Amino acid sequence: MDFPFSRIQGGVGAPKGFLTSAVSCGIKNPASDRLDLALVYSESPCASAGTFTTNRVRAAPVRVSQSNLRKGDLRAIVANSGNANACTGVQGVTDANAMCDGVAKPLGLKRSEVGVCSTGVIGLPLPMVRVTPKFEELVSKLGPKNGADVAAAIITSDTRTKEIAISFDLDGTRVRIGGCVKGAGMISPSMATMLCFITTDVNLPSACLRKTVLECVEESFNRITIDGDMSTNDSVIVLANGAAGGAPLRRNGKRCKQFREALHWVMLELAKAVVRDGERVTKFVTVKVVGAKTYLDAKKVAEAVCKSALVKSSWNGGDPNWGRIIHAVGYSRARIREELVDIHIGGKAACLGGLQAPTPMDELREVVAAPEFEIVISLNQGSADYTMYSSDLSPEYIDFNRSEYAYWKQARKDGLV
Amino acid sequence: MDFPFSRIQGGVGAPKGFLTSAVSCGIKNPASDRLDLALVYSESPCASAGTFTTNRVRAAPVRVSQSNLRKGDLRAIVANSGNANACTGVQGVTDANAMCDGVAKPLGLKRSEVGVCSTGVIGLPLPMVRVTPKFEELVSKLGPKNGADVAAAIITSDTRTKEIAISFDLDGTRVRIGGCVKGAGMISPSMATMLCFITTDVNLPSACLRKTVLECVEESFNRITIDGDMSTNDSVIVLANGAAGGAPLRRNGKRCKQFREALHWVMLELAKAVVRDGERVTKFVTVKVVGAKTYLDAKKVAEAVCKSALVKSSWNGGDPNWGRIIHAVGYSRARIREELVDIHIGGKAACLGGLQAPTPMDELREVVAAPEFEIVISLNQGSADYTMYSSDLSPEYIDFNRSEYAYWKQARKDGLV
Numbered sequence: 081m082d083f084p085f086s087r088i089q090g091g092v093g094a095p096k097g098f099l100t101s102a103v104s105c106g107i108k109n110p111a112s113d114r115l116d117l118a119l120v121y122s123e124s125p126c127a128s129a130g131t132f133t134t135n136r137v138r139a140a141p142v143r144v145s146q147s148n149l150r151k152g153d154l155r156a157i158v159a160n161s162g163n164a165n166a167c168t169g170v171q172g173v174t175d176a177n178a179m180c181d182g183v184a185k186p187l188g189l190k191r192s193e194v195g196v197c198s199t200g201v202i203g204l205p206l207p208m209v210r211v212t213p214k215f216e217e218l219v220s221k222l223g224p225k226n227g228a229d230v231a232a233a234i235i236t237s238d239t240r241t242k243e244i245a246i247s248f249d250l251d252g253t254r255v256r257i258g259g260c261v262k263g264a265g266m267i268s269p270s271m272a273t274m275l276c277f278i279t280t281d282v283n284l285p286s287a288c289l290r291k292t293v294l295e296c297v298e299e300s301f302n303r304i305t306i307d308g309d310m311s312t313n314d315s316v317i318v319l320a321n322g323a324a325g326g327a328p329l330r331r332n333g334k335r336c337k338q339f340r341e342a343l344h345w346v347m348l349e350l351a352k353a354v355v356r357d358g359e360r361v362t363k364f365v366t367v368k369v370v371g372a373k374t375y376l377d378a379k380k381v382a383e384a385v386c387k388s389a390l391v392k393s394s395w396n397g398g399d400p401n402w403g404r405i406i407h408a409v410g411y412s413r414a415r416i417r418e419e420l421v422d423i424h425i426g427g428k429a430a431c432l433g434g435l436q437a438p439t440p441m442d443e444l445r446e447v448v449a450a451p452e453f454e455i456v457i458s459l460n461q462g463s464a465d466y467t468m469y470s471s472d473l474s475p476e477y478i479d480f481n482r483s484e485y486a487y488w489k490q491a492r493k494d495g496l497v
Numbered sequence: 498m499d500f501p502f503s504r505i506q507g508g509v510g511a512p513k514g515f516l517t518s519a520v521s522c523g524i525k526n527p528a529s530d531r532l533d534l535a536l537v538y539s540e541s542p543c544a545s546a547g548t549f550t551t552n553r554v555r556a557a558p559v560r561v562s563q564s565n566l567r568k569g570d571l572r573a574i575v576a577n578s579g580n581a582n583a584c585t586g587v588q589g590v591t592d593a594n595a596m597c598d599g600v601a602k603p604l605g606l607k608r609s610e611v612g613v614c615s616t617g618v619i620g621l622p623l624p625m626v627r628v629t630p631k632f633e634e635l636v637s638k639l640g641p642k643n644g645a646d647v648a649a650a651i652i653t654s655d656t657r658t659k660e661i662a663i664s665f666d667l668d669g670t671r672v673r674i675g676g677c678v679k680g681a682g683m684i685s686p687s688m689a690t691m692l693c694f695i696t697t698d699v700n701l702p703s704a705c706l707r708k709t710v711l712e713c714v715e716e717s718f719n720r721i722t723i724d725g726d727m728s729t730n731d732s733v734i735v736l737a738n739g740a741a742g743g744a745p746l747r748r749n750g751k752r753c754k755q756f757r758e759a760l761h762w763v764m765l766e767l768a769k770a771v772v773r774d775g776e777r778v779t780k781f782v783t784v785k786v787v788g789a790k791t792y793l794d795a796k797k798v799a800e801a802v803c804k805s806a807l808v809k810s811s812w813n814g815g816d817p818n819w820g821r822i823i824h825a826v827g828y829s830r831a832r833i834r835e836e837l838v839d840i841h842i843g844g845k846a847a848c849l850g851g852l853q854a855p856t857p858m859d860e861l862r863e864v865v866a867a868p869e870f871e872i873v874i875s876l877n878q879g880s881a882d883y884t885m886y887s888s889d890l891s892p893e894y895i896d897f898n899r900s901e902y903a904y905w906k907q908a909r910k911d912g913l914v
Binding site for chain 1: 551552554583584585586618619724728806807809811813814815816818819820821823824826827828829833834835836848850851853858862890891892893894895896898899900901902905909914
């Protein structure tokens with residue numbers, strides 16, 4: 081970001097006028113007391129925006145949140161971990177609506193002013209019997225500047241919470257953006273799925289916010305991949321309550337561009353944090369494709385490389401294997417010419433004109449031995465580029481994802497299956 | 498196959514008039530005496546056909562074989578393992594041509610009558626210094642009914658050789674088809690890549706053979722996936738010398754249809770053998786998609802399911818996880834409706850109408866505990882279907898593919914890099 085900003089505490093609760101809380105319901109495991117139900121609430125009306133999975137199998141909370149956003153703006157978000165409420169049919173929609181109602185009533189909101197998100201196993205009904213009694217406590221615990229509880233309540237296979245908050249000046253007005261994210265995105269969607277909540281006290285109209293959010297998501301969360309699997313529950317919801325004051329931003333105005341830059345920066349930081357915390361990930365790899373004929377060609381190449389099981393295996397092994405990279409470039413369906421392709425790893429040439437470059441192998445091995453490195457693939461056919469953030473694939477990832485049987489055993493005990 | 502046939506010995510050398518041989522050059526490792534250079538030769542002119550990788554990065558031998566097939570028919574195939582001769586530029590084409598010349602001259606053939614295939618690591622030049630001296634021995638060892646040496650010489654990461662031969666009556670004439678295959682297909686293309694050679698003494702014109710081969714490959718080798726990676730070297734070459742006698746088959750005639758059925762059966766057996774021998778594979782899974790609106794919708798669903806790292810991980814764990822299957826169905830970009838999707842595992846309902854079916858979990862777990870099982874995904878939207886053959890993804894696969902450094906060390910010793 082090329083204007084001054086400060087990191088501040090409080091995550092999604094940091095912006096003015098936002099209150100948050102989280103409680104423990106034992107959704108996945110009744111014996112556990114970990115936080116698994118969270119609430120984000122704005123004391124005043126908000127502009128709001130959301131982007132959701134493009135999977136044709138959409139979880140009930142995704143359907144309900146999309147429907148509510150079509151009706152108007154949201155002012156609160158309720159979210160649970162431990163169960164995705166996906167592939168749960170009519171009952172799933174009833175349960176997602178009940179989650180909205182559960183917080184809307186005590187807060188004096190309409191059901192349609194609440195966004196709802198769930199994350200966890202697919203195909204099992206939500207154990208509402210353990211969720212419903214907790215709404216009162218959830219609302220009563222609402223307080224300022226404590227986004228950490230929300231960040232903690234939404235994680236599943238994540239090894240750590242991921243949150244951020246910043247403040248900066250927008251033409252004389254101090255404004256704040258806070259956010260948290262969980263898991264997974266395309267990392268491990270069936271157990272995890274990506275949820276991201278962002279709050280801001282910037283004052284801007286809904287239409288302007290929605291367009292800005294779409295642009296920023298495209299250049300952050302849509303640029304990451306761990307295992308190439310797209311979730312049924314992915315949701316990014318942004319609330320802007322204007323509590324910082326100042327005149328509303330105008331679309332394409334100078335302040336709007338600055339806000340866009342800040343929002344993009346926040347989203348990209350959270351997106352990268354998702355990759356770094358990917359299931360059993362040991363490498364964070366930036367893949368830049370440059371010199372493509374078109375944006376779409378560049379995107380195809382980046383996605384093919386970042387999703388190749390063989391490329392990811394070699395990263396896991398610390399092997400600077402450009403042969404596997406160029407083979408994925410070749411099957412990407414992008415327009416490429418083998419004899420024009422250059423591949424640089426950590427700034428050192430690994431492949432020039434489709435052939436092995438003279439860089440000593442040991443120098444390249446040193447680069448990929450590090451936990452983070454960058455690969456630049458130059459197609460030398462045009463001026464379009466595309467950057468993705470990816471990870472290795474480890475034996476431990478497969479091992480970790482071998483079975484979700486424990487979920488089923490609990491659902492059986494709950495009398496839900 | 499619904500007409501009588503016998504399995505016979507001899508593999509790719511079984512059909513009349515075909516001679517084969519293999520020798521050891523030490524291409525990958527000079528200290529090893531394993532077979533790594535093979536030759537298939539017909540004593541009389543052949544009809545011939547080939548299908549090759551659609552990867553835009555094509556190995557030199559693929560380019561040369563395609564070019565030779567455009568010039569006319571092949572009568573011999575020379576192939577090596579231990580080096581893919583891919584991403585090797587002008588030198589690679591020179592080397593591939595030298596391999597053709599090396600056998601064409603002593604056999605009295607034109608260079609363009611020889612098909613050439615290579616398999617192994619990408620990006621390192623072929624150590625021709627160890628290959629060239631061996632052509633004489635290769636040609637002098639030619640003999641009948643010994644396809645086994647060819648099958649042995651072309652394998653790389655395969656754990657066993659894969660060959661087959663059958664004989665059957667074609668309107669009173671006894672004819673034979675023999676074949677062998679190595680590795681990998683999309684299993685592990687950079688170390689392995691799929692090569693398949695098929696010989697037959699059926700008498701049929703080139704045009705008829707080429708069309709039949711295309712159809713059969715589409716319904717066999719194009720239906721398998723292990724890791725979703727497409728090779729730079731995939732090649733299927735078929736030679737038909739007519740040595741069995743009888744009048745030439747006519748396209749779309751009854752005998753041609755019978756031959757097509759037999760060829761398809763042979764290719765499918767070899768394709769399935771590739772999956773079963775996939776790197777560190779423990780499960781062979783048939784995925785049938787039925788009731789799709791169109792063939793393309795069915796194909797998209799089958800491919801998404803068979804390529805999903807999460808679905809494959811659950812197969813590895815013996816987990817009948819229909820939630821992960823339907824999530825891949827959802828992101829396949831096929832036209833599906835979640836509430837119409839049924840999923841049967843081993844004939845037992847796992848998911849009905851997008852929801853969990855009443856089948857006890859333990860019954861489903863018993864099915865996927867077996868080394869082979871079938872999954873039927875009914876979209877209930879039309880009548881198109883598509884079947885694929887796939888495998889699990891194991892922690893051992895990743896571990897196995899972590900590094901190809903040993904190849905580079907040898908190439909350095911050879912003075913090639």
